[in-house]
Amino acid sequence: MTSPDADALTWAPLLPKGARYEAVRVAALFYSDDQGMNDEADLSAEQSGARAPARVPVADGDPGRPQRDSRPPQPRPQEAVGLTTLTARRDFLAANAGKRAPIPGFVLLVRDRQDGDPAMRIGYTVTKKIGNAVVRNRMKRRLRALARELLPESGVRGADHVLIGRNGGIERDFATLRAELAKALAKVAR
Numbered sequence: 440m441t442s443p444d445a446d447a448l449t450w451a452p453l454l455p456k457g458a459r460y461e462a463v464r465v466a467a468l469f470y471s472d473d474q475g476m477n478d479e480a481d482l483s484a485e486q487s488g489a490r491a492p493a494r495v496p497v498a499d500g501d502p503g504r505p506q507r508d509s510r511p512p513q514p515r516p517q518e519a520v521g522l523t524t525l526t527a528r529r530d531f532l533a534a535n536a537g538k539r540a541p542i543p544g545f546v547l548l549v550r551d552r553q554d555g556d557p558a559m560r561i562g563y564t565v566t567k568k569i570g571n572a573v574v575r576n577r578m579k580r581r582l583r584a585l586a587r588e589l590l591p592e593s594g595v596r597g598a599d600h601v602l603i604g605r606n607g608g609i610e611r612d613f614a615t616l617r618a619e620l621a622k623a624l625a626k627v628a629r
Contacts, residue, residue, distance in 0.1 A: 522590060525562030525599060534562065534601040540623035544608035544616050545582065547623040548601040557596045561586050565604035578604040581613065585620050593624040 525531060537550025552560075563582045565575040582602045594600060608616065 521558055522586065523558060523560050525560050525601065530560070530599055531562055531564065531601055534599045537599070538627040540626045542619040542623050543605065544611045544619060545605050546603040547620065547627065548603065549595055549598050549627040551595065551598045554597070559590055559594045559596060560599045561590060562599065562601040563604070564601065569604055569606060569609070574609055575604070578609050581608070581616065584613075585616055589617065589620050589624060593621060593628070595624075595628055 525534075534548045534550040537548055540547040540549075563579045563586075565578045565582075567575070569575055569578060582604060586600070586602065590600060602620075
């Protein structure tokens with residue numbers, strides 16, 4: 440097999456004049472007729488001994504960095520005070536049928552589950568009307584901090600609590616929100 444020239448290539452006339460020569464050179468690399476196959480068969484299978492070892496972790500781990508913390512895992516702050524988080528939509532809808540305490544920064548919904556379980560459950564919701572994801576997440580963090588602080592002492596035992604963020608809640612001072620939540624919890628506990 441001979442090396443193809445520019446006329447043998449069907450796409451060569453479409454190339455600019457200088458690129459035709461380059462196309463012939465590239466094609467000659469692929470259509471070498473000196474052996475009929477590539478030159479990889481001539482490579483030695485032996486590896487030189489001077490190479491660095493592969494970066495595969497050893498079985499006992501990297502001695503430069505601790506693999507695990509030796510302390511037992513600590514409970515999350517909500518778990519430490521006996522609060523569990525609502526996640527099911529039906530629980531949020533059921534809480535909407537309970538007592539309501541609207542406050543300028545948020546709305547508190549409380550519904551007694553009447554299942555004999557004294558555990559308090561808490562849910563947080565902030566709609567897209569409040570703002571973008573950054574603003575909504577900031578509002579939820581503030582609501583979580585309020586609930587962790589006040590619900591263990593002032594919350595209704597055996598009830599579901601839902602905090603719904605409002606537009607004014609993100610600008611309000613945290614101390615004001617704390618006082619308003621304490622007032623709302625006292626209102627729904629009556």
